[in-house]
Amino acid sequence: xxxxxxxTVGSNRRSRAGLAALWQARLMMLLMVNIAQLWxxxxxxxxALARHFSVLIPLVIASGVCFLxxxxxxxxxxxxxxxxxxxxxxxxxxx
Amino acid sequence: xxxxxxxxxxxxxxxSDVRAATAPFQAEFPYERDEEAQVTxxxxxxxxxxxxxxxxxxxxxxxxxxxxDARNSEILAxxxxxxxxxxxxxxxxxxxxxxAKDSAIVIRTADGVYHAYGQKCTHLSCPVxxxxxxxRLECPCHxxxxxxxxxxxxxGPPPRPLDAxxxxxxxxxxxxxxxxxxxxxxxx
Numbered sequence: 001x002x003x004x005x006x007x008t009v010g011s012n013r014r015s016r017a018g019l020a021a022l023w024q025a026r027l028m029m030l031l032m033v034n035i036a037q038l039w040x041x042x043x044x045x046x047x048a049l050a051r052h053f054s055v056l057i058p059l060v061i062a063s064g065v066c067f068l069x070x071x072x073x074x075x076x077x078x079x080x081x082x083x084x085x086x087x088x089x090x091x092x093x094x095x
Numbered sequence: 096x097x098x099x100x101x102x103x104x105x106x107x108x109x110x111s112d113v114r115a116a117t118a119p120f121q122a123e124f125p126y127e128r129d130e131e132a133q134v135t136x137x138x139x140x141x142x143x144x145x146x147x148x149x150x151x152x153x154x155x156x157x158x159x160x161x162x163x164d165a166r167n168s169e170i171l172a173x174x175x176x177x178x179x180x181x182x183x184x185x186x187x188x189x190x191x192x193x194x195a196k197d198s199a200i201v202i203r204t205a206d207g208v209y210h211a212y213g214q215k216c217t218h219l220s221c222p223v224x225x226x227x228x229x230x231r232l233e234c235p236c237h238x239x240x241x242x243x244x245x246x247x248x249x250x251g252p253p254p255r256p257l258d259a260x261x262x263x264x265x266x267x268x269x270x271x272x273x274x275x276x277x278x279x280x281x282x283x
Contacts, residue, residue, distance in 0.1 A: 023136035030143040037150040044154040048161035049217075050255045051276040056158040063154040070147035074140055 029073050037066045171273050176201050176262075179209065179269035187225030189214060192260060192271040198222060199260055201269065202243045205230065209269055212246045213258030223257070232257070 044059045114121075171193045179188055182203040192199045198214040202225050212232070214222045221236035231249060232241040239251025246257035261273040 020136070023140065026140050027136055027143070030140055030147070034143055034146055034150070037147055037154075041150050041154050041157075044157050046254055048157045049276070051161065051165065053162065053165065056161060060155050060158045063151045067147045067151040070144050074144045 026073055026077065029077075030070055033066050033070050033073070037063055040066065173263075173270050173272040176211070176269045176271055179203075180267055182209075185227050185230060190271075193274060197274070199271070199274075200225065200232070201260075201262065201271075202232070204243055209262045209264065210243055210246075211260035211262045211271060212241070213260065213274065215258070216253055217248075217255040217257060218251070218253040 040059055040063045044056065044063070047053075047055045047059060174192055176188070176190050176192075179190070179201050182188055182201070184203055184207050185205045187200055187202040189198065189200050191197055192211075199211055200214045200223065201209060201211040203209055212223075216223050216234040216236065216239060218234065218237055218239055221234050223232045223234045223239075223241065225231075225243065226233045229240075230243065232243055232246075234240070234251065234253065237252050239253040240249040241247065241253070241257050242249055246259055248254075248256060258274060258276055260271050261275075263270045263272050
């Protein structure tokens with residue numbers, strides 16, 4: 001399927017700016033998730049040393065959930081305003 | 096302001112001096128310094144993804160090791176604490192239990208009861224000592240303190256109570272018969 005827009009002089013700049021904003025947003029979200037995982041790791045180490053076995057499994061599950069969130073942000077997350085086709089992103093018909 | 100300008104010029108000149116000095120070696124071993132210094136957002140995001148995976152594996156590894164150690168915990172042999180029966184009330188004695196590497200401390204509190212704990216502070220493993228003046232176990236490194244009656248933290252940075260050592264008095268002799276991690280439940 002062909003992309004349904006005519007590229008204009010400004011469209012490349014807007015696309016680049018849009019992609020940059022996309023990666024910036026990904027970066028921020030990934031940073032926050034990583035920081036949360038650091039806290040979870042610290043809590044896990046403390047629980048392991050104190051032999052608090054009842055909290056170990058929930059902490060590991062929480063860490064796993066954070067990892068899955070990270071994976072989904074990198075692999076599948078897209079802004080809702082963008083539609084993806086087999087040929088790449090298409091701009092919405094508002095031009 | 097003049098000093099600032101001079102400082103900036105000196106720092107920038109150091110960079111170019113280093114580049115000039117290493118230029119012959121750079122020719123033999125090409126290294127695109129400027130290109131290498133660039134980290135794109137995409138690369139950094141991928142790096143954060145790997146970091147997340149490593150943190151998850153680390154958390155899982157610690158949990159697995161703790162569970163494994165708990166399942167394989169052996170019953171410790173009883174050992175006599177030499178000299179503990181001669182302790183006067185409000186005094187303490189260091190010993191090792193269950194192995195020579197595991198330092199411990201036995202306290203005879205003012206009411207004459209024996210209590211024993213691992214001597215490693217739960218903050219950063221400094222050896223704790225018994226303060227007769229304050230009647231508590233104190234850590235000299237970061238000013239933590241523990242209750243001699245139960246090993247609980249009184250104040251300071253230690254996150255957990257001291258490891259408890261079970262004590263039994265047999266025929267006037269003091270025996271250590273077990274050791275368990277600080278205030279944790281037993282697994283299995």
